[in-house]
Amino acid sequence: MAEVALSLVLLIGAGLLVRSYGRIQNASPGFNPKNVLSFRLSLPNSKYKGPAVTNFYKQLSQNIGTLPGVESVGTSYSLPMSSVALAWGPITIEGYVPKNSADFIMSNERFVSPGYFSAMGVPLVQGRLFDERDVKDSQQTVIVNENLAQRFWPNQDPIGKRLERGDQEPWRTVVGVVRDTKEFTVDKEPPISIYHPHEQFPIGTMFLVVRSSSDASTLTSSIMKEIRSLDPELPAFEFTTMDQRLSDSLARRRFSTFLLGVFALVALLLAAIGIYGVMAYSVTQRTQEIGIRMALGAQPRKIMMMVVRHSLLLVVVGIVIGLSGAFALTRVMSSLLYGVSATDALTFAAPLLSRTSCRAS
Numbered sequence: 001m002a003e004v005a006l007s008l009v010l011l012i013g014a015g016l017l018v019r020s021y022g023r024i025q026n027a028s029p030g031f032n033p034k035n036v037l038s039f040r041l042s043l044p045n046s047k048y049k050g051p052a053v054t055n056f057y058k059q060l061s062q063n064i065g066t067l068p069g070v071e072s073v074g075t076s077y078s079l080p081m082s083s084v085a086l087a088w089g090p091i092t093i094e095g096y097v098p099k100n101s102a103d104f105i106m107s108n109e110r111f112v113s114p115g116y117f118s119a120m121g122v123p124l125v126q127g128r129l130f131d132e133r134d135v136k137d138s139q140q141t142v143i144v145n146e147n148l149a150q151r152f153w154p155n156q157d158p159i160g161k162r163l164e165r166g167d168q169e170p171w172r173t174v175v176g177v178v179r180d181t182k183e184f185t186v187d188k189e190p191p192i193s194i195y196h197p198h199e200q201f202p203i204g205t206m207f208l209v210v211r212s213s214s215d216a217s218t219l220t221s222s223i224m225k226e227i228r229s230l231d232p233e234l235p236a237f238e239f240t241t242m243d244q245r246l247s248d249s250l251a252r253r254r255f256s257t258f259l260l261g262v263f264a265l266v267a268l269l270l271a272a273i274g275i276y277g278v279m280a281y282s283v284t285q286r287t288q289e290i291g292i293r294m295a296l297g298a299q300p301r302k303i304m305m306m307v308v309r310h311s312l313l314l315v316v317v318g319i320v321i322g323l324s325g326a327f328a329l330t331r332v333m334s335s336l337l338y339g340v341s342a343t344d345a346l347t348f349a350a351p352l353l354s355r356t357s358c359r360a361s
Contacts, residue, residue, distance in 0.1 A: 004318025023339030032121025074116030
């Protein structure tokens with residue numbers, strides 16, 4: 001009974017995690033990772049300052065854009081599923097009054113080039129993307145994600161609204177709204193995000209993303225040649241496809257799901273062996289009794305049903321205990337689930353079928 005109960009708890013827990021992992025794999029991260037290569041550059045302050053920074057990245061992006069198979073190139077200070085996934089900063093929304101004067105709004109900030117959104121496959125929802133109008137000495141502009149627009153301007157047109165970084169910088173006008181993108185993992189809700197044009201914030205350390213018509217990882221050597229042609233001493237690092245970054249973000253969940261699944265299968269095997277062993281021992285102990293029953297005319301089928309009823313009693317009691325334990329377990333692990341209820345009927349029913357198979361064996 002203990003083996004049946006334990007294996008049932010582990011099977012249900014593993015089943016929920018497996019179904020949850022399947023839902024996560026099919027969930028949209030908000031961008032298209034297929035055929036996208038990403039890498040990072042860090043320009044030394046001694047050689048690159050102000051306009052020289054943005055000019056370098058513009059020239060490098062143009063050079064990479066001429067490589068065979070390259071469809072678009074963009075730059076960003078931070079990148080989803082990367083070592084620099086978030087850059088937090090306080091913002092002030094024009095016309096928004098917090099309930100508490102001590103409250104302040106923290107937003108994820110990204111500093112991107114005009115080609116970033118097409119290279120990452122982030123859809124434009126409303127307004128426009130950055131272009132040649134968004135330079136250093138022009139109007140200060142931003143693009144926001146859907147989450148921010150819906151939170152602060154519900155049932156309103158966000159285009160033309162204004163916000164500022166902190167409370168002392170100039171007001172920046174919203175010119176576009178883009179789809180929400182997941183940051184660390186796809187099972188976490190996206191934060192409110194603001195995109196600034198890189199031209200207005202010449203940051204030296206940036207990610208570059210390159211979208212290709214085929215396998216983007218084959219472009220690494222060609223990209224390195226283009227970098228060396230502009231600056232032979234400049235190192236590039238973190239060459240990784242966005243597919244790989246997305247896969248790596250799920251590594252911990254994938255491992256825990258695999259580990260619990262292995263434990264559940266081992267428990268199921270032990271339960272099956274345990275049931276068989278107990279019943280074999282019971283039948284051996286009752287050999288004389290069974291012989292007398294058959295000598296008195298008992299049918300073999302009835303003898304078998306007598307043994308099965310005994311095993312069924314053990315299994316039913318174990319299932320009752322196991323279901324109680326499983327309901328308690330799923331309450332604890334509900335925060336680990338994505339797109340699956342903690343009391344998912346299909347997941348709870350599947351192990352019960354395996355218990356029936358064990359009993360029949």
